[in-house]
Amino acid sequence: MHIELKRGSRTKLYIQIALTLADRIRSGLIEPGTRLPSVRKLTSDLGVSLVTVSKAYAELEAIQLITCSQGKGCYVRGVQESERSGNIDKMYPVQGNGEKNTPWNWQMALVDYLPRAQLWRHFDTSPQVRYELHMSAIQPELLPTREIIESAYRLSSDHPERMAAYGSFQGDRELRQTFADHFAERGSQVMPERMLITSGTQQGIDLVARTFVGPGDVVYMEAPTYTGAIDVFTSRGAKIITVPMDDEGMRIDLLTRLCDTHPPKLIYTIPTFHNPTGITMSAQRRAQLLNLAQSYHCLILEDDPFSDLYFRAPPPASIKSMDLTGHVVYLKTFSKVLSPGCRVACAIADGSVLTRLVAAKSTADLGSPLLTQKALQSFIQHQYSAYIRQLRDELYTRLSAASAVLEAHAPPGMFWVLPDGGLNLWLQLPDGIDMRELHRHALAAGVSFLPGSACYVGEPDTSNLRICFTVTDMERLCEGLRVLCNVIANEAPLKGGAAADRLPLI
Amino acid sequence: MHIELKRGSRTKLYIQIALTLADRIRSGLIEPGTRLPSVRKLTSDLGVSLVTVSKAYAELEAIQLITCSQGKGCYVRGVQESERSGNIDKMYPVQGNGEKNTPWNWQMALVDYLPRAQLWRHFDTSPQVRYELHMSAIQPELLPTREIIESAYRLSSDHPERMAAYGSFQGDRELRQTFADHFAERGSQVMPERMLITSGTQQGIDLVARTFVGPGDVVYMEAPTYTGAIDVFTSRGAKIITVPMDDEGMRIDLLTRLCDTHPPKLIYTIPTFHNPTGITMSAQRRAQLLNLAQSYHCLILEDDPFSDLYFRAPPPASIKSMDLTGHVVYLKTFSKVLSPGCRVACAIADGSVLTRLVAAKSTADLGSPLLTQKALQSFIQHQYSAYIRQLRDELYTRLSAASAVLEAHAPPGMFWVLPDGGLNLWLQLPDGIDMRELHRHALAAGVSFLPGSACYVGEPDTSNLRICFTVTDMERLCEGLRVLCNVIANEAPLKGGAAADRLPLI
The missing domain is CATH 3.40.640.10 (Type I PLP-dependent aspartate aminotransferase-like (Major domain))
Known part of the structure; x- marks a missing residue:
C-alpha cells in the first residue's frame, strides 16, 4: 500500500490517510477480513504520530469500513456477498472475520500504486442479477x-x-x-x-x-x-x-x-x-x-x-x-x-x-x-451508417418505454431528465435514502445499478444512481425498473445519518 | 518535458539534465530540428543555475546530439533519413535545421512523463531494408x-x-x-x-x-x-x-x-x-x-x-x-x-x-x-505441441545456417556464442567500431540490426549488436549476414574516440 501524504496540504494528515484507505477498501483492493497494519507499524511506515494513525482508523470505524477491538487490531468489515464484485476468480475463500491463512500474507506489506479501482469493482454482474441495468452497454442481440x-x-x-x-x-x-x-x-x-x-x-x-x-x-x-x-x-x-x-x-x-x-x-x-x-x-x-x-x-x-x-x-x-x-x-x-x-x-x-x-x-x-x-x-x-440509423430508433424506443415505467412507478421525490442520446439515465432519488442499503436490497431483488457515488472523486454520499436503458431486452428493462422503483419506495430514509455527517470528505 | 532532478544524488545536476535530454533525443521523442528551450528558460523552469544548464547543453553538444550557436540557440541535430524510425506517419516535414512551423509549437513546453521510448524507435523497418534482422520475431510464413x-x-x-x-x-x-x-x-x-x-x-x-x-x-x-x-x-x-x-x-x-x-x-x-x-x-x-x-x-x-x-x-x-x-x-x-x-x-x-x-x-x-x-x-x-516440435527443427536449421555464414565471413575480433534456444544471436564486434556509423552503413547496405546500446539503461557505447536469425527466410538470412559481415569488416575503428570518452555516463 502506498499512502502519499501531502504535508502542508489543507487536508489534515489523518484525513488523507483515512481517504486513501477508504478508497482501497471500497474498491475491493483491500479485501474484507484483512487485518490492517497495527497503529504502531503504520505510524513508523509513514513517519507520522500515533495520534494521527489512531484518528484515521477511528474515522474509518465511524463510517463502518473497519472494526477495531482492543488487542486484536483493526479488520476490514465483511461485505454482503451480494455486494461483492464477481470480477476475479477466488482460490482462497475469506475465513470469517479473521485473516486469510495463505503463504502470501507478506504481500499485504507490498507497496503498490493502485489507489482506486471502482470500475473493476462495479463492472461485473453477480449471477443473481436478473435485471442488469448497471453497465453502460448495448444489448448484445442488437449488435452486428x-x-x-x-x-x-x-x-x-x-x-x-x-x-x-x-x-x-x-x-x-x-x-x-x-x-x-x-x-x-x-x-x-x-x-x-x-x-x-x-x-x-x-x-x-x-x-x-x-x-x-x-x-x-x-x-x-x-x-x-x-x-x-x-x-x-x-x-x-x-x-x-x-x-x-x-x-x-x-x-x-x-x-x-x-x-x-x-x-x-x-x-x-x-x-x-x-x-x-x-x-x-x-x-x-x-x-x-x-x-x-x-x-x-x-x-x-x-x-x-x-x-x-x-x-x-x-x-x-x-x-x-x-x-x-x-x-x-x-x-x-x-x-x-x-x-x-x-x-x-x-x-x-x-x-x-x-x-x-x-x-x-x-x-x-x-x-x-x-x-x-x-x-x-x-x-x-x-454498413455502419444504415446500422446506426436503425440502432438509434431501437434505443429511443427503449428510452420511451423506460420513461413510461418511471412515470407510472417512481415514488415521490424521484427526478430524472430524459437524455437526447446515449445509453444512460441518471436518477435523483428522494433525500435521506441510505444508498448502500438500497444497493444491497436492489441486488437482492435482482436489479443492478451503478451507485452515483462511483461517479464522483472520493465517493461522497449522493442520492443518485445510473441505470442503462439499453443493456437488457425491453421486457427485462421494464420489469427491472418496476422492481427498482419498488425497492426505492420501500427504502426508509436514513435515520440520524451519523456516518454521513461524521466525515463528509470521504 | 519533465526533468526530475534528484538533488543530493551523486550524479551531478548537469549530468542528470543532459542524460534526460539525451534519452529523449535518442528515442526520437524530441525530433531533429527542434529548438531546445533557451538556457535562461530552462534555468528558471528547473530552479537551477545558468551554469548548470549551460554545462548540460555543452555535454549534449560534445556528444553531437545538439548544435548551439550564439544568438540562435540550441537545436537537435538532424539524423540521417536512414536512421529515422518509420514508426509514425508524418504530416509536417522537418524544415532543414530550423524550427518546424506548425500551429502547435506551444506543445514543446508541455511537460510529459515519457522519458524514453527506444522500443518505439527501433521497431519498424524502413523500406530500403532488404535483410531485416533487427526484430525478434518468427518469419510469418512459418506461423500457423x-x-x-x-x-x-x-x-x-x-x-x-x-x-x-x-x-x-x-x-x-x-x-x-x-x-x-x-x-x-x-x-x-x-x-x-x-x-x-x-x-x-x-x-x-x-x-x-x-x-x-x-x-x-x-x-x-x-x-x-x-x-x-x-x-x-x-x-x-x-x-x-x-x-x-x-x-x-x-x-x-x-x-x-x-x-x-x-x-x-x-x-x-x-x-x-x-x-x-x-x-x-x-x-x-x-x-x-x-x-x-x-x-x-x-x-x-x-x-x-x-x-x-x-x-x-x-x-x-x-x-x-x-x-x-x-x-x-x-x-x-x-x-x-x-x-x-x-x-x-x-x-x-x-x-x-x-x-x-x-x-x-x-x-x-x-x-x-x-x-x-x-x-x-x-x-x-x-495442434500446439506438434507445431512447436516442427518449429524448433526449423529454427535450429536457421541457426546452423547463420552460424556457417558467420564462421566463413566474420572479420577477426568478432565473437558470438550459439544459443540453445530462442530467436536471437548476440554479436560482440571488434573493438573501436563507431556503432552509430556502422548502423548507418548497414542500413544503407540494406541490413537492419538492433544496436546493443538499446539493450542497456542509459544507452552506453557498446560494441555489441543483436540479430534475429528467424525473422526472414533462409536465403535472406544468409545473404543479409554476409552483407553485415562485410560492412563490419569495412568499418574503420573509431579514431580519437572523443565523443565516447567525453561523457561515459550517457
Missing part, C-alpha cells in the same frame, strides 16, 4: 456481431500473412483511412496521420494520463463523471478538481475562476450525452472551453462514446473539430456501438502530443491486435 | 496463421453473442483453462484462477510496473536486457540497477551484494534463452534468486518468451514453478510463437499480487479482446 465476424474472416483469410506480423503501433493504416472517411461523411476532415488506434477509449484515457499527467498535476473533470476516468487520473497522483454542471454542461464560469488559482494541466470532458448525466454541452460552452485551454496551454481530453446515438438532432460539433492549435485529444470508440469485445477506439491528436501518445502506446502494449482492427473495417465502410 | 483464423472463425460464429459482450478483465475462462492444460502437460500445475490474460508480455511488464513500481523504487535487471522493459521501468521513475551476467545468467553473487545497500522492490529477469544474449540461467541460480526475493519480500518478474523454443534439451524449470510464497509474477507469451498480431500472453501470479494486477488491467483497457483470445484457444488445445 455475425457480420463483423464474417468480415473479419474474409479480410484475414485473404491476407493471412498480414495477421502473422506485428501491427503498427499507431494502428492499421487501412482502418485509420476508414475512420477518416467516416469522419469526412460527417463533415470533419481528419487525416489518418492524426489518429492512433487504442484498445477502447479506456486505454485512450490511460495513455493520455500516463503521458501527460503526473503527481500533483491539476486535472479538471465534470462532477459527476465516468468512473473509469477517475480511476485513471487518481492512479497518476493527479490533483483532481471537479466542476459542477448545469443543463448546458460543465460550468465554464466556475472552471475559469478555479483555473485562476489552480492552472490546469488537463481538462477531461464528455461533452455529448455525458456519462452519467446525459447532458450535452452547448456549442458556446465548447468554444469557451477551447479558448480557456488555449490561454492556459493545457490539454482537453474530449471523450466521445455516444455522439452517433442521438435521438432528435445531431449534437453540436466536437470540440476537436474547432481545434486548430493541437490542444484537444479526441477519443471516439467504435467498439461500444459495434462490438465491445473487439476493443477498438480511435484517438485524434496533433503534433508532438500525437507522437508522444504513439510512443506511450508502444510501451504499453506494442500496438492493438490487427485481427480486431480488421474485423471492424469492412463493416464501418459499408 | 491460416489455422488460427479458421479456428477463430469457427468458435466465434458458433457463439456470436459472446463476442458482442465485454470479456472478463482477467481474461476468457476457457482460454485460461486451455493454458492450464498446456502447463500441466509440461509438468506445472497452474490453476486458471492464477492467470491474467494480457495483450502481449509487453503489457504484462507494464501492468506489473504501474502497479508495483514507483519513483525511486529499486528495480534490478540483467545487463543487457529487453529494450521494452527498460522503457517501462524508466517511465515509472524507477531506480534501475543492472547486474552483469556470465554463462549461467545473472550474477546472483553481485546482486546479493548490491541488495545489501539497495534493497530491491522488483527483480526483472529473462532466465531462459535471455534476450538479447541467449544465455540460460542455471537451476541453481534460479533457486538462489527466489531465496533472495523471499528474504527481501520483493517481487521477481520472470519474463519467458522462449522456453518452448529449445534446440537440445528442455531448459530448467521456471522460477515460478518453485515459488510457493507468491513472490514471482511469471509472463508467458503465446503470441510470439503463434501470432504476434493477436497479442495474447498470460501472467501467472498469486494472492493479492494477482488481484491488484487484474484491477490494473481494468484501469488500463477493460480487458483484452475476446476475439483474439478465442482465436488461439483451439489451436493451443489441439
